[in-house]
Amino acid sequence: MTEHVEWSDTEAPAPAVHAAVTPADAADAARLVSFGLLPKLQPARDQEYAELLRRYREDPAFARLADAVAAGLGLIVLEVSPRAGMAVTAAEDSVFAVRMGDYARRTSADGGDRFLHGLAHLSVAAMAFPRPEDLADDGYIGRVSVNGVDAFVRQACRRLEERAEEQGENTDPASDAPGLEAAWRIWARRSATGATKDARRLAGSTTGIVGKAVAFLTDSGFLQRTGDDGGGTYRTTARYQLQVRDMAGGAAMAELLELGVVPVTDGSPTLLPAEETDDLDLVADAGLPFHS
Amino acid sequence: MSDRGPSLCTVTSPASTDRVPPQLSAAPRPAPGPAADEGLARRLRALACTAPIHDLDARKANLAGEYSVYGMAEIALAAIDLVTLNMDFDTGADHDQIVARLMPRIAAQAPRRPVAEHERVARWVLENLINVGSVDRGFRAAYGTFAPDGTYVRRDYDFKLIEEVPGHGGVVYLRTTDEAVNVLVGALDTDVTSAQIAAEVKLEVLVRRGRLADAQLAAEQARYRTVQYSETLRRALEATRRNVRAVDWLNAVPDMIAEALDHVADRYRHENAILTNIRKARDEIEDAENKRRAAELVDIVKDCIRRHTQLQSRLLEAGPLFRAEQDRQAFATPMTSSGIDLYGHLVTPVLPLPLEQAVRVTDAFFARGTGLRTPVAVRVGDLVDLLLTPPVEREHLGAEMPEPDLIATPDDSRFSEEQLAMAKELLDLPADAPRRLSGLLEEARAKDGEELAYLVALLAVHAASPAVGTAYRQGEEKLLFAVDDGRELDDPGFGGADLIVGTALLDAAGMAADRTEAA
Numbered sequence: 001m002t003e004h005v006e007w008s009d010t011e012a013p014a015p016a017v018h019a020a021v022t023p024a025d026a027a028d029a030a031r032l033v034s035f036g037l038l039p040k041l042q043p044a045r046d047q048e049y050a051e052l053l054r055r056y057r058e059d060p061a062f063a064r065l066a067d068a069v070a071a072g073l074g075l076i077v078l079e080v081s082p083r084a085g086m087a088v089t090a091a092e093d094s095v096f097a098v099r100m101g102d103y104a105r106r107t108s109a110d111g112g113d114r115f116l117h118g119l120a121h122l123s124v125a126a127m128a129f130p131r132p133e134d135l136a137d138d139g140y141i142g143r144v145s146v147n148g149v150d151a152f153v154r155q156a157c158r159r160l161e162e163r164a165e166e167q168g169e170n171t172d173p174a175s176d177a178p179g180l181e182a183a184w185r186i187w188a189r190r191s192a193t194g195a196t197k198d199a200r201r202l203a204g205s206t207t208g209i210v211g212k213a214v215a216f217l218t219d220s221g222f223l224q225r226t227g228d229d230g231g232g233t234y235r236t237t238a239r240y241q242l243q244v245r246d247m248a249g250g251a252a253m254a255e256l257l258e259l260g261v262v263p264v265t266d267g268s269p270t271l272l273p274a275e276e277t278d279d280l281d282l283v284a285d286a287g288l289p290f291h292s
Numbered sequence: 293m294s295d296r297g298p299s300l301c302t303v304t305s306p307a308s309t310d311r312v313p314p315q316l317s318a319a320p321r322p323a324p325g326p327a328a329d330e331g332l333a334r335r336l337r338a339l340a341c342t343a344p345i346h347d348l349d350a351r352k353a354n355l356a357g358e359y360s361v362y363g364m365a366e367i368a369l370a371a372i373d374l375v376t377l378n379m380d381f382d383t384g385a386d387h388d389q390i391v392a393r394l395m396p397r398i399a400a401q402a403p404r405r406p407v408a409e410h411e412r413v414a415r416w417v418l419e420n421l422i423n424v425g426s427v428d429r430g431f432r433a434a435y436g437t438f439a440p441d442g443t444y445v446r447r448d449y450d451f452k453l454i455e456e457v458p459g460h461g462g463v464v465y466l467r468t469t470d471e472a473v474n475v476l477v478g479a480l481d482t483d484v485t486s487a488q489i490a491a492e493v494k495l496e497v498l499v500r501r502g503r504l505a506d507a508q509l510a511a512e513q514a515r516y517r518t519v520q521y522s523e524t525l526r527r528a529l530e531a532t533r534r535n536v537r538a539v540d541w542l543n544a545v546p547d548m549i550a551e552a553l554d555h556v557a558d559r560y561r562h563e564n565a566i567l568t569n570i571r572k573a574r575d576e577i578e579d580a581e582n583k584r585r586a587a588e589l590v591d592i593v594k595d596c597i598r599r600h601t602q603l604q605s606r607l608l609e610a611g612p613l614f615r616a617e618q619d620r621q622a623f624a625t626p627m628t629s630s631g632i633d634l635y636g637h638l639v640t641p642v643l644p645l646p647l648e649q650a651v652r653v654t655d656a657f658f659a660r661g662t663g664l665r666t667p668v669a670v671r672v673g674d675l676v677d678l679l680l681t682p683p684v685e686r687e688h689l690g691a692e693m694p695e696p697d698l699i700a701t702p703d704d705s706r707f708s709e710e711q712l713a714m715a716k717e718l719l720d721l722p723a724d725a726p727r728r729l730s731g732l733l734e735e736a737r738a739k740d741g742e743e744l745a746y747l748v749a750l751l752a753v754h755a756a757s758p759a760v761g762t763a764y765r766q767g768e769e770k771l772l773f774a775v776d777d778g779r780e781l782d783d784p785g786f787g788g789a790d791l792i793v794g795t796a797l798l799d800a801a802g803m804a805a806d807r808t809e810a811a
Contacts, residue, residue: 089660089663090664090665094664098658098663098665100655112647115647118658121662122634122639122654122657122658123639126635126638132632135632147458156639156640156643170437172449173447174446174448175446176446180648181647182646183647183650183651184644186647187643189450190427191429194456195456205456207458216662231458243661247660248656248657249638249657250632251656251660252654253632253637254656255653259649
């Protein structure tokens, strides 16, 4: 993105007013990026923020300058719009990036806990955007509750358990190879909740882990708390949709493909609405008890 | 009370004493194939479920204090019983309630010990059934099986007996797991449906032959089965409600609901038949002990029927709920569907992966899905200040409450309490002697003037349409009523009909009996 700035200086001197970048412009651009670093701030609530956003959209030179500032700080610009504000996210290795080790203790030593925290985040997103259309529709607002996410993952685990049982498979892991245990079992055997002395959620329980995830996402400006039902209910923000759609989903997909798990069909797997196949897949063993 | 922490019961397979690992010897495989091994594995798991209960009695010696008088296994089974019977569709059993209900049994085991100790024992047993010390709050047992290729594999079996589930408003409830219900009922690893039918057929036979002691046992088992069955169904309904896409709307769901309704209806008929039989038995039996047993049986079967009815209402709600979800999800304006299906593309494929691989995918999602955090920059100057600042003393009680300024509201009621009492006294008529309103008015005027007469007239008019239903429900013994027989009221102050005012007696005792019967 720095290249863009140089290009604009040499090749596109057309808008004479903005040809030269003044220190004041740089300050404004940096100010806009700093607004983007306050993810809970709504553009509609801050006049200066709204004004800078308008300038970004109307003045290409300023936009390039702001992009350059963001890139230099190790930030990726997802979208700049009145609804999402200056939506930036941390590039890998950026000082702004969140690391699992800082997020939760015990995660480096225990692969199981590390997985549970990661799966909690993935499941919150999956619950918030249940259909591909929801993720694609800019106007969609997803709703999640802590207990709902836990129940939904448990249901998925139960289905796998039933499928394994149907096939007469023994899913109990070998004692000397815990890393080979099927992932769903880790969630299934962790208790959903637990009584604690001070009436707080048991941190190690699955609702505790999901609760931590949604609280963290709320701090990131990705969710807004709407109520206390079901362990806490939340709705999604435009930023979360952008983050999941443009960053996290693709990254996880790439990792999965690298593991050779998703068969690559026609070279465009992510663009295929895989619903139909999913439907059949799930219907076959949707956990309905009265068929036999 | 000292607690040794999580208990890991160890169950090892007797197969481990095999002479030589089969793949090393050229001889025919000494171990039976995986098919035969599966039955063994199942029995080993069933055995493992009982281990935590035996373990309690083994470990009570380690507790600080003299606890050998208590039969811990007995208390544990009673606790599982209580939790199973108290868990309903939405909630489970309350922790404190279970402790409270366990107390009489524990007290009976050691009547001379203090109550605090009894409670400690109850809590210790319950916590150990949950296995509070371990991070999973569950148990793990190791056993061995032969893999299809003949190698011997040691496996871990994870299970829970009582699990904690979130209830409304953040309350934690207890539920017994399927494993625990199986241990309790004694029929290990059986099919829910067939076992229920079997239990009921058995009961019917027993009742017909008059063997009630056995019948009661069978009836209790039938109830456990019913609870277990409801639990299975509740889970299935919960799943379908969450994701319409996940189920086949055209065939599978309607079929399932229809089958479930048939099943409930079938059970309902069956249990009603049993109920009739046992009631007959209850009334015919002479022996007091057997009579009591039969009465208990009636209660149990009634409870079964209640649970089935509850199940049925859930089933009936399912259809409209599905249709509403269908409307919301399927008939909306179709969007250009592009992008990732998070559930189908990510969650579903990740869950069956081995942990080592799954964690790579979730890590990738976590790294890019959590957003950003501005790093905290600390200045040494601030840090020093911060560390040297003495902690602020918190006011324990908070700010003083201002004394509320109360203003007396003026008494603006039309009639005084004394007037009401006088009117009531006037209208307290014997049941067999109703009176004309005109006479009552005259008497009231003579007693306390026009105001009292006005009140009496109001009460009489009000009694013209008495709230019989309400009085009936509240168990009132008598009721004031007023009837118009067409005679004109001749009075200086009031006009209209000269009502006949009287008191009707209500059969309170009979009503109470009716109510209990209806319930």
